[in-house]
Amino acid sequence: MRTSKTRDAAGRESIQALCNAVLDEFMRALNAHDAAGMDASMHFPHTRFAGNAVKVYQAAGDNPMDLFARLQAEDGWSYSRWETREVIQHNASKAHVALSYTRFRADHSVIGVYDSLYVMTLVEGRWGIQARSSFGP
Numbered sequence: 001m002r003t004s005k006t007r008d009a010a011g012r013e014s015i016q017a018l019c020n021a022v023l024d025e026f027m028r029a030l031n032a033h034d035a036a037g038m039d040a041s042m043h044f045p046h047t048r049f050a051g052n053a054v055k056v057y058q059a060a061g062d063n064p065m066d067l068f069a070r071l072q073a074e075d076g077w078s079y080s081r082w083e084t085r086e087v088i089q090h091n092a093s094k095a096h097v098a099l100s101y102t103r104f105r106a107d108h109s110v111i112g113v114y115d116s117l118y119v120m121t122l123v124e125g126r127w128g129i130q131a132r133s134s135f136g137p
Contacts, residue, residue, distance in 0.1 A: 043128035078106040093122040
């Protein structure tokens, strides 16, 4: 007989795998400078808390299209990588994922490591990123 903790662990592992797949696609799109691919990993409206600003993107395509050029101009950004990703709370249709990522320059030197909290939701049978709160810029 499985205990509720065992069921919760199994459920968490399943949701973690589903969330990781979405996060992997998001990072792939970011590193490929593919704004449409990033949008495909999100649900809208999408909220982003970063720095001292809160931005709400109402629909796909609302993400600033100069994102990649700005990151390159500000810090010499070339690519990013997930460092940690952990589902810390979840139910059948929502998960809070505590994560960190590193931004790198082309020479692989580190720009910074940033902690974040992503809210992932299951909408119309598809998991996506609904909100992001980051300590990064």
